[in-house]
Amino acid sequence: MSHDPLNVITLVSVGAHPVTGRARRAEQDARAVDLGLSLAGKELHLLHAGDPQAEALRAYLGMGLAEMTVLQQPPQADVLPALGNYLRHAGAQLVLTGSQAETGEGSGMLPYLLAEQLDWPLIVGLAEVESVTGGVAQVLQALPRGQRRRLQVRLPFVASVDNAAPEARQSAFGPARRGQLQQQEVAVVEDALLEEAQLQPARPRPKRLKVIKAKTGAERMKAATAKASAGGQVLTDMTPEQGAEAIFALLRGEDVLR
Amino acid sequence: MLDTLLPILIFCALAVMMLGAWRRVSLWRQGRPSPVPLMRGLAAMPRRYLVDLHQVVERDRYMSRTHVATAGGFVLAALLAIIVHGFGLHHRLLGFALLGATVLMFIGALFVARRRRNPPARLSKGPWNRLPKSLLMFSVSFFVVTLPVAGVLPADAGGWVLALLLAVGVAWGVAEMFLGMTWGGPMKHAFAGALHLAWHRRAERFSTRVGGSGRSTGLKALNLDDPEAPLGVEKPTDFTWNQLLGFDACVQCGKCEAACPAFAAGQPLNPKKLIQDMVIGLAGGNDASFAGSPYPGVPLGEHSGGPHQPIVNQQGKGLVGADTLWSCTTCRACVEECPMMIEHVDAIVDMRRHLTLEQGATPNKGADVLDNLIATDNPGGFNPGGRLNWAADLNLPLMSEKRQADVLFWVGDGAFDMRNQRTLRAFVKVLKAAEVDFAVLGLEERDSGDVARRLGDEATFQSLAKRNIASLAQYRFNKIVTCDPHSFHVLKNEYGALGGNYQVLHHSTYMGELIAGGQLNLSQHKGGSVTYHDPCYLGRYNGEYEAPRNVLKAIGIEVKEMERSGFRSRCCGGGGGAPITDIPGKQRIPDMRMEDIKETGAELVAVGCPQCTAMFEGVVEPRPHVKDIAELVADVLIEAPAPVRKTSAASPDVLEVH
Amino acid sequence: MxxxxxxxxxxxxxxxxxxxxxxxxxxxxxxxxxxxxxxxxxxxxxxxxxxxxxxxxxxxxxxxxxxxxxxxxxxxxAQLPLHIIEQPSFHIVVVPDMVGGRLSSHDKDLLGLASMLAGSEGAVVAVVFGEHKESAFDTAGVDRLLHIQGEAFVGYTPEQRIMALRAVDDQLAPRHWLFPDSRTGGGELGRRLAAKLGERPATRVWQVADGQCIGRAGAGQQDLARRAPRLILAAAECADPVGETRHEVRAIELEGTLAHSLTRIDNLGAVAVDPALTPMAEAEFILSGGNGVRDWELFHQAAEVLGATEGASRVAVDDGFMPRDRQVGATGTWVTARVYLAVGISGAVQHLQGIATCDKVVAINKDPGCDMVKRADLAVIGDSTAILQALIERVSEYRQGDLRDVA
Structure with missing residues (x-):
């Protein structure tokens, strides 16, 4: 890839580890930072709206950046206006975000609302920027199961990054400790959501049982008495051809032969 | 003629040598400061040389005697030659003494030469093959030159031809022996080695007249409170000055190379080459003239560096490839074998610290493991709430409830591993059978920090260690017992610097005590023959070779020893984060060790470490079975005799006592 | 039977x-x-x-x-009773993903939720873009079908679709919009519409009852309970699919013509992805080799013919037959493939942990007693080389047959 370094801003947030809930760099945001580093190198600009004292933010600096801008916001604030105002004047060509925050609501709406507010196009699930020529970027979008789609989009644009983007580089202690969090005071807009909604510990969702929609008693009986499929079919003493046929049938049935 | 030539030659050589010494010292002084008592070190040096170093050299009798003769002869001859020929003190007795010294040196040099005729691969060639010739030249020249002094020959015997020949011989000998000492020939080891012994960074390694421990294996802590303090070693000058001095002491004997499991497995590491690379970095240059075995798979001549250039260059070649540093299993076999007492592992971990803490370049699964340790306090990323799930049915006493106990059982991260849980359960069975007053920390326990520290992540290590120390400080106990030699080592030797001092025992040691105290009722081991594998962190790190063998003996096992056992035990490949960084080689270290095990014909290998168990069980079957010592003991445990059981089961008041 | x-x-x-x-x-x-x-x-x-x-x-x-x-x-x-809504008092609009032109199980759950919200008064409207192959909209609970066709809606056209959905919003003023919160389209489309309409949606919703909805929040450790908003992005299994009734699938049309705006994102089409390079954690069909594989050339050939992503056991990696990033298991990569075909892998605990979430496991092994065979849904006992050979032939034959059919 050889093009002029882009002016890239990556939005970062404080994440929470899925097992322990400890504050950390958010997985997708870290991937967005990595992608930004590969596009803009050390010129990458990091932006966070929230608490400038949050230690977890340093993990992003540990990826090799000297500083980040923090728009000071209390926990209950709606950060969108602050981010939008900042970005409108920052002269960025590309704004990268994760797809979904790891704390709070985590609705994943931020990149959409930001794109709407700035009136920029939005690329969802950015995997790679292939080239930028004449203000038009050719990018790859990640689809489920490792598939990719090639898109063309005019700069500037917003792109969200999900777990299909390349894994984020390691965060190192030294640069994380040295990095500077540049604090900026901005207007605060309260978020009304939490007045009517409440966060509660996640309830485990019941595993859906095999719903038996039997029309007749016989079907119900059959469904109830069918051997619970513990252990599968074991084919012994077969010719290789018969074995292959059995496997082939299963692969056909699962529709994985393309 | 010689009478005028010799003093000039000798004093010129000494002057140039002093100049060289000055240069060498200033090279070392580029390193970071290290507080070492200079005078006391010098005073202790002779003893360190004659006792501690000699004990290592003595493992190879041939070399030990050769060295005594050569070095002793040389030191004596050199001193006398300066007096006799330098100052012209032509006393007959001195002459004979000098003759004797040169003869001694000559004999030694002959043996050195013999060793060099068919040298093993571990020895460096090049200048080192020239050394015996120089030694012979020095001794012969001074012998002949001294003959007139002793009055055996007339002063002018042989005429000017002989005089010229002798002058050349003396010049050669003096150049190699005096100039080489400080300007970088093979004899550099004598000068640097002596000072290295005096100002060694681990003074505790040496015995003292009152008897010291003679063991110092814990890694030194980084100062993380000072934001200016460097995090590990990036360039050669980031080492402390006495580490740099230590690298210069290397004699390139290759004992480390022969012992290194990574080298044997074809991974790109050769401890000897690594030390020599540091020497190259010290003065600047490239490795083309290195005369020993290269790093497997890495050709010579491609790497170069200087004192102020990064040792590992992520983009270019640098002085050393990162893979070299990550191949090390920190098994300490090289340090154990090194006759110059060089600390290879310290240097490697110092350089790893820079890679992890500054570059964020821990390879392969390293970054994941460190992230897991930070977020979940265990390397596997398991929910810390499941730390005690393995013992759900064992009703283990918890420290948080008991507040005090005789023994604190440190479970370790093996608690999350299904294989290791068998070992843990076996050990609990033993503890219960011996009616030991013990308790576990349960969910308050965290990873000891071993892996984080060996991967160079000192910050995570210290964070884990400090929290563990805070947990331990809440309770009263006499000793900590653990089944994991890595936790054992870290708790025992590395928590002290952070304020945690404990009496820590490996479970084999503790079971040995229980057996000796008659607290266990054991039958005899049935089944096939058994060999025992010494874990590095139990053996070489902590000197515990006997206790596991005694326990095995007590249950009727006669250990079929492997050729490499005890302090020469070969690593299983599981230490130092090596399975995590996973640098490819030609073969796998555990496979090689399993070959060692198979050679004994044993049907079962007894181990005392969860890492070793995991590595050996990863070897493809058929292979001998792998069992922890605790499992072997638990297998032959005779449950408490009937009367005891009756009282404990029948009388509730006994229960109330607890 | x-x-x-x-x-x-x-x-x-x-x-x-x-x-x-x-x-x-x-x-x-x-x-x-x-x-x-x-x-x-x-x-x-x-x-x-x-x-x-x-x-x-x-x-x-x-x-x-x-x-x-x-x-x-x-x-x-047996015919299910027909549910007819003649004059709906409100509309619930569902925009199914239609993966492969058919209703996915996620879509059906969503339609189940929709008909629950519609009750006996409202009508469930499904908005389907482009061609489809679905024939069972009736039993899935679709009262009205709004089929929006045209060149502009073929392939990935989020901007065009949002234009159309805005027109739907104007026309029907639905009480609720329901989208599957999936990576296959619904999640994106729903959020784009929400941003466009200025509605705050409820996302990752897994339960809607009594006007309240509960969705996962943050990293999944918390739930967000709130009044059900107009836009709901629901997770899979948010409700049971419709099963007791038939619906009329009455076609409705979009009134007026859609303004065609200039698109800012151009779709240059799918990129051919080599299955061998697909990250293993995402691959849907993995052919994995272990210690029992004798002929690695044949193994690679089989992976190519089957179009499978290659994986390996630890031993195969250790022995140098496969690169380290292909290792499956607790110490390698945790995989989520739909079909996992294990050749000559005996099934160490760590390996079985790594494939725990795979749907169908097929084992080819010569040891009928090994753990992989016990785990497998289908196990073929025999020589792996011969079976792979036969499988390659069978699949090639099938592929050629396919080509003939096309021709």
Whole structure:
């Protein structure tokens, strides 16, 4: 890839580890930072709206950046206006975000609302920027199961990054400790959501049982008495051809032969 | 003629040598400061040389005697030659003494030469093959030159031809022996080695007249409170000055190379080459003239560096490839074998610290493991709430409830591993059978920090260690017992610097005590023959070779020893984060060790470490079975005799006592 | 189904009971039908049957009609009651993903949720873009189908679709918009619409009841409970799919013409992804080799023919046959493939942990007692080389057959 370094801003947030809930760099945001580093190198600009004292933010600096801008916001604030105002004047060509925050609501709406507010196009699930020529970027979008789609989009644009983007580089202690969090005071807009909604510990969702929609008693009986499929079919003493046929049938049935 | 030539030659050589010494010292002084008592070190040096170093050299009798003769002869001859020929003190007795010294040196040099005729691969060639010739030249020249002094020959015997020949011989000998000492020939080891012994960074390694421990294996802590303090070693000058001095002491004997499991497995590491690379970095240059075995798979001549250039260059070649540093299993076999007492592992971990803490370049699964340790306090990323799930049915006493106990059982991260849980359960069975007053920390326990520290992540290590120390400080106990030699080592030797001092025992040691105290009722081991594998962190790190063998003996096992056992035990490949960084080689270290095990014909290998168990069980079957010592003991445990059981089961008041 | 003829007292009873809703479907085929004039006609000859002694019998008990017929065909023919909403008082609009042109199970759950929200007053409207192959909108619970076709909606066209959905919003003013919160389109489309409409959606919703909805929040450790908003992005299994009723799938049209705006994102089409390079954690079909693989060339060939992503056990990686990033298991990569074909892998605990979430595991192994065979849904015991060889032939044959069909 050889093009002029882009002016890239990556939005970062404080994440929470899925097992322990400890504050950390958010997985997708870290991937967005990595992608930004590969596009803009050390010129990458990091932006966070929230608490400038949050230690977890340093993990992003540990990826090799000297500083980040923090728009000071209390926990209950709606950060969108602050981010939008900042970005409108920052002269960025590309704004990268994760797809979904790891704390709070985590609705994943931020990149959409930001794109709407700035009136920029939005690329969802950015995997790679292939080239930028004449203000038009050719990018790859990640689809489920490792598939990719090639898109063309005019700069500037917003792109969200999900777990299909390349894994984020390691965060190192030294640069994380040295990095500077540049604090900026901005207007605060309260978020009304939490007045009517409440966060509660996640309830485990019941595993859906095999719903038996039997029309007749016989079907119900059959469904109830069918051997619970513990252990599968074991084919012994077969010719290789018969074995292959059995496997082939299963692969056909699962529709994985393309 | 010689009478005028010799003093000039000798004093010129000494002057140039002093100049060289000055240069060498200033090279070392580029390193970071290290507080070492200079005078006391010098005073202790002779003893360190004659006792501690000699004990290592003595493992190879041939070399030990050769060295005594050569070095002793040389030191004596050199001193006398300066007096006799330098100052012209032509006393007959001195002459004979000098003759004797040169003869001694000559004999030694002959043996050195013999060793060099068919040298093993571990020895460096090049200048080192020239050394015996120089030694012979020095001794012969001074012998002949001294003959007139002793009055055996007339002063002018042989005429000017002989005089010229002798002058050349003396010049050669003096150049190699005096100039080489400080300007970088093979004899550099004598000068640097002596000072290295005096100002060694681990003074505790040496015995003292009152008897010291003679063991110092814990890694030194980084100062993380000072934001200016460097995090590990990036360039050669980031080492402390006495580490740099230590690298210069290397004699390139290759004992480390022969012992290194990574080298044997074809991974790109050769401890000897690594030390020599540091020497190259010290003065600047490239490795083309290195005369020993290269790093497997890495050709010579491609790497170069200087004192102020990064040792590992992520983009270019640098002085050393990162893979070299990550191949090390920190098994300490090289340090154990090194006759110059060089600390290879310290240097490697110092350089790893820079890679992890500054570059964020821990390879392969390293970054994941460190992230897991930070977020979940265990390397596997398991929910810390499941730390005690393995013992759900064992009703283990918890420290948080008991507040005090005789023994604190440190479970370790093996608690999350299904294989290791068998070992843990076996050990609990033993503890219960011996009616030991013990308790576990349960969910308050965290990873000891071993892996984080060996991967160079000192910050995570210290964070884990400090929290563990805070947990331990809440309770009263006499000793900590653990089944994991890595936790054992870290708790025992590395928590002290952070304020945690404990009496820590490996479970084999503790079971040995229980057996000796008659607290266990054991039958005899049935089944096939058994060999025992010494874990590095139990053996070489902590000197515990006997206790596991005694326990095995007590249950009727006669250990079929492997050729490499005890302090020469070969690593299983599981230490130092090596399975995590996973640098490819030609073969796998555990496979090689399993070959060692198979050679004994044993049907079962007894181990005392969860890492070793995991590595050996990863070897493809058929292979001998792998069992922890605790499992072997638990297998032959005779449950408490009937009367005891009756009282404990029948009388509730006994229960109330607890 | 077994060939043993069993009596089914229930269906016999239905056959006798002329008021039962399923009565008609249990009458012998051709016994009665609606004639061209609208009258019900009966064939008196078909009522009877030939008894065991050769005589023609008429049995009003229903035993013969009910038990004699093939039960399978009877239940297949059973018609669910039709749910008709003539004048809906409100609309619930669902935009299904239509992966591969068909309703996915996620879509069906969503339609189930929609018909729950619609109750007996509202109508469930499904908005489908472009061509589709679905034939069972009726049993999935679609009352109205808004099929938006046209060049502009083929492929990945989020901007065009949002334009269309805004028009739908203007036209129907739906009480709720429902989207599947999936990576296959719904998640993106729903959020784009929410941003465009300025509505704050509820996302990752897994329960809607009594006007309240609960969705996962943050990293999944918390739930967000709130009043159900107009836009809901629901997770899979948010509700049970419709199963008891048939719906009329009445087609409706979008009024007016859609303004075509200039698109800012151009779709240059799918990129050919080499399955061998697909990250293993995302691959849906993995061919994994272990210690029992003798012929690695053949193994690679098999992966290519099958179009599978290659994986390996630790031993195969250690022995240098496969690169380290292909290692499957607790110490390697945790995979989520739909089909995991394990060749010569005995199934160490760590390996089995790594494939725990795979749907179908197929094992080829010569040891019938190994753990992988116990885990597998289908295990073929035998020589892996021969079986792989046969499988390659069988699949190549199938592929060629496919080509012939196309030609």
């Amino acid at each position: 077994s060939d043993i003829i069993r009596r089914d007292p229930r269906s016999e009873w239905i056959a006798r009971n002329r008021l039962h809703p399923l009565h008609a479907s249990l009458q012998a085929l051709g016994a009665s039908w609606v004639g061209p004039s609208g009258l019900i006609r009966k064939n008196p000859h078909a009522v009877a049957f030939v008894g065991p002694n050769g005589l023609k019998r008429i049995d009003r008990s229903g035993a013969q009609q009910g038990g004699g017929g093939k039960r399978a065909s009877i239940s297949a023919a």
